[in-house]
Amino acid sequence: MYGKAIISLAFVTLLLITFSLLIGTVDIRSYFFPSPDGAHNFPCKPTGTQSSPSAPLKVYMYDLPRRFNIGMMERKKGGGDDTPVTTAEELPRWPVNAGVRRQHSVEYWLMASLLGSGGEGEERDAVRVLDPENAEAFFVPFFSSLSFNTHGRNMTDPETEKDRQLQVDLISFLRKSKYWQRSGGRDHVIPMTHPNAFRFLRQLVNASILIVADFGRYPKSLSTLSKDVVSPYVHNVDSFKDDDLLDPFESRKTLLFFRGNTVRKDKGKVRAKLEKILAGYDDIRYERSSPTAEAIQAETLHPLAGFSMLLLATVFRSS
Numbered sequence: 001m002y003g004k005a006i007i008s009l010a011f012v013t014l015l016l017i018t019f020s021l022l023i024g025t026v027d028i029r030s031y032f033f034p035s036p037d038g039a040h041n042f043p044c045k046p047t048g049t050q051s052s053p054s055a056p057l058k059v060y061m062y063d064l065p066r067r068f069n070i071g072m073m074e075r076k077k078g079g080g081d082d083t084p085v086t087t088a089e090e091l092p093r094w095p096v097n098a099g100v101r102r103q104h105s106v107e108y109w110l111m112a113s114l115l116g117s118g119g120e121g122e123e124r125d126a127v128r129v130l131d132p133e134n135a136e137a138f139f140v141p142f143f144s145s146l147s148f149n150t151h152g153r154n155m156t157d158p159e160t161e162k163d164r165q166l167q168v169d170l171i172s173f174l175r176k177s178k179y180w181q182r183s184g185g186r187d188h189v190i191p192m193t194h195p196n197a198f199r200f201l202r203q204l205v206n207a208s209i210l211i212v213a214d215f216g217r218y219p220k221s222l223s224t225l226s227k228d229v230v231s232p233y234v235h236n237v238d239s240f241k242d243d244d245l246l247d248p249f250e251s252r253k254t255l256l257f258f259r260g261n262t263v264r265k266d267k268g269k270v271r272a273k274l275e276k277i278l279a280g281y282d283d284i285r286y287e288r289s290s291p292t293a294e295a296i297q298a299e300t301l302h303p304l305a306g307f308s309m310l311l312l313a314t315v316f317r318s319s
Helices: 002-023 099-104 106-115 144-150 160-175 178-183 265-278 293-298 307-318
Strands: 057-061 126-128 137-139 188-191 209-212 256-260 284-288
Touching: 057 106, 099 144, 106 126, 106 137, 106 144, 106 188, 106 209, 144 160, 144 188, 160 178, 178 188, 265 284
Parallel strands: 057 126, 057 137, 137 188, 188 209, 256 284
Antiparallel strands: none
């Protein structure tokens, strides 16, 4: 009698285990075949050390010498100071006469946002931490887009060597960091919004989280939606500040506004599709234009301030 009961119990247990494996509620592989990279397969830290979804993302920013970032903005001053920028007071204002370069200035605004974080009572999506051991992500403040625009933009100038050397020096710097070594760069964030930014050694940072404007000139082995953040261009016009603060949505008569080049990479398939979908709506303006001085002066847009930090925090929270 007892023998039949034991056999029946064993049979039911075996049946339950088999059923669980088939429907996927038990992953036996995780017990016998752990990932060789452990928690570093993902950009964020293990759940036990990660802040709650409502808390801001904790970011450590490397103290890079000025030549990697704002030094390129101070060239006309002729100063030889190469000390890192560590406070918001040391950060120069973005030049008003930057022209089209402004659209790739996300790298500057991300650095400014982190330097200015930590104010009391201020809600933020990401905050800077001074101890890398407490960080969930690591920001690399290399102005790769400004470097391309500053050092040999025609890609044949002798100045191009300076852009390449900055990339070489940065890779050397990162490889010496134990935090880069720990994750292979997977939890490091590198801005690369200009399609030619970091063009010499970008394949050496393909595991990192890249801030890009689109995927037009990046192979899938380098940049994908599964790990990277697509940041909007910084608009080349001033912010619209005439909203009715009590009801800003009702005071605006335009739901969506776009004025720019509708034919770009890959013949502008996405932009052309949007143009067809949005045609005929009174509260939508979708116009073809080019980045000339006259076109910029004629536009009035409201830039998406802080949008990149929100996207970055979202990427980490969902990983």
